Amino acid sequence: MTISKLVTMSNGVKMPIFGLGTWQASVVTSELYCSTFNNTFFQSSKESVISSVKTALNDGYRLIDTAAAYFNEEAIGEALAETFKEGKIKREDIFITTKCPPTFLHPQKQEEAISSSLSKLKLDYVDLYLAHFPCAYGDELKPEKALHDCKPEDIWKGFENLYEKKLTRSIGISNFNIEQIHRISKSAKIPIHNHQLELHLYFQQDDVVEVCKKYGITVTAYAPLGSPGRTSYKLSNGFQPKWPVGPEPLENPVVQYLAKKYSKTPAQILLRYLIQKGISVIPKSTNAKRIIENHQIFDFELDENEMRNLYNVTQQPRLFWQDFLIGHPEDPYKEERGKQHKNPLHLI
Ligand SMILES: NC(=O)c1ccc[n+]([C@@H]2O[C@H](COP(=O)([O-])OP(=O)(O)OC[C@H]3O[C@@H](n4cnc5c(N)ncnc54)[C@H](OP(=O)(O)O)[C@@H]3O)[C@@H](O)[C@H]2O)c1
Incomplete structure (x- = not known):
């Protein structure tokens, strides 16, 4: 079974099925985004972000996933500019995804947000622009600043405008629930092109994937390795969720077992499983060896039985509860937040 390295979105735009994630490859801070915590966070140096992106591009990665909230768009922009200058790769060969933060999701603020991302990335357009969450806020991410009148459908209208202005080649969502996908899809002029959601072996989200399929929405798995580095996420004030x-x-x-059988790493098995299902993956690494290793998943195939065994693994609750959304009327996990879940705030 040969897997195409590209996934075609409903508007014909082709997105690589494999790319580099960059959350926690962050270099700057955000008083605006993280004002709830009054924090600054430094997960890695600017040089390490630039070097990771360049290692990935040199190795054949063609998709880089970032977000305004990761505070690394500037470093990624530098890596891209250097790469283009070297003349090996052209802008049109690369697919850049970035995301609009909750404090800029109001349609009147979205253009400012995407323009800021474009300027940092040193690009004229991105390939995919995602609404990072279904919840819009005013100038701070505090429950009292939740914009109750700005519904996902309103956020989407603004996104259609960005698309029509050609600031982005496709538009999508992240962390939306099924009901919100239905609502947007019913009223949209331009369909949702992509949904980025937590998806890995222990949280396969069949129900959401099924709905996405129904609407012709491509799916990107975040935390495809189960985000093992999530536990080292720390805010500058020392707070660790x-x-x-x-x-x-x-x-x-x-x-x-499969890693041993195929002489692959466990990470490669997890990633191969997802791309074999047609789901895009964006594993993050700032380690050159792992960046290269994670990409070597196009030269073997899991058989039907192995795919079934991986599918049948007992599922676990989500890892990314995005507790800062609690209290917002559009909190996507309102129904799901049960007794088992009593986490303090965390923000991704
Ligand atoms: N839309 C959203 O709300 C959202 C939320 C979360 C993530 N994302 C996106 O999805 C990307 C991926 O998610 P993620 O970063 O949370 O998790 P992930 O890709 O599942 O895991 C990344 C972690 O695994 C480690 N790692 C990488 N390759 C490895 C390997 N071969 N073996 C063992 N460990 C390995 C990395 O450490 P090293 O760097 O040291 O290799 C890092 O700590 C993010 O970076 C971000 O771009 C989006």
Whole structure:
């Protein structure tokens, strides 16, 4: 089974099925985005972001996933500019995804947000622009600043405008629930092209994937390795969110067995499983060896039985609860937040 390295979106735009994630490859801070915590966070140096992006591009990666909220768009922009200058890769060969933060989701503020991202990335357009969450806020991410009148449908109207202005070649959503996808799809002039959501071995989200399929929405898995580095996420004031405790996909026995069988790493098995299902993956790494290794998943194939065994792994609750959305009328996980989940705020 040969897997196409490109996924075609409903508007004909082709998106690589594999790319580099960059959350926690952050270099700057955000008083605006993280004002709830009054924090600054430094996860890695600017040089490390530039070097990771260049390592990935040199290795054949053609998709880089970022977000205004990762505070690394400027470093990525530098890596891209240097790469273009070297003349090996052209702008049109690369697919750049970035995301509009919740404090800029009001349609009147979206253009300012995308223009800021474009300027940092040193680009005239991005390839995919995502609404990072379905919840719009005023100037701060505090429950009292939730914009109750700005519904996902309103956010989407603004996104259609950005698309029509050709600031982005496609538009999509992230962290929306099924009901919100239905609502947008019913009223949209331009369909949702992509949904980026938490998706890995222990949280396969079949129901959401099914709905996306129905509407012709391509799916991107975030945390495709189960985000093992999430626990080192720390705010500058020392606050470290608590994460749900559960099994790690990389340590799953079926994954370990298949890794041995195919002489691959557990990460490569997890990634291959998802792309074999037609789901795009954006594993993050700032480690050159792992960046290159994670990409080597196009030279082997899991058989039907192995795919079924991975599919049948007992599912666990989500890892990314995005608790800062609690209290917003469009909190996508309102219904799902149960007794098992008592995490302090975390923000991704
Ligand atoms: N839309 C959203 O709300 C949202 C939320 C979360 C993430 N995302 C996006 O999705 C991307 C991926 O998610 P993620 O970063 O949370 O999780 P992930 O890609 O599942 O895991 C990344 C972690 O795994 C480590 N790692 C990478 N390759 C490895 C390997 N071969 N073996 C063992 N460990 C390995 C990385 O460490 P090293 O760097 O040290 O290799 C890092 O700590 C993000 O970077 C971001 O772009 C989006």
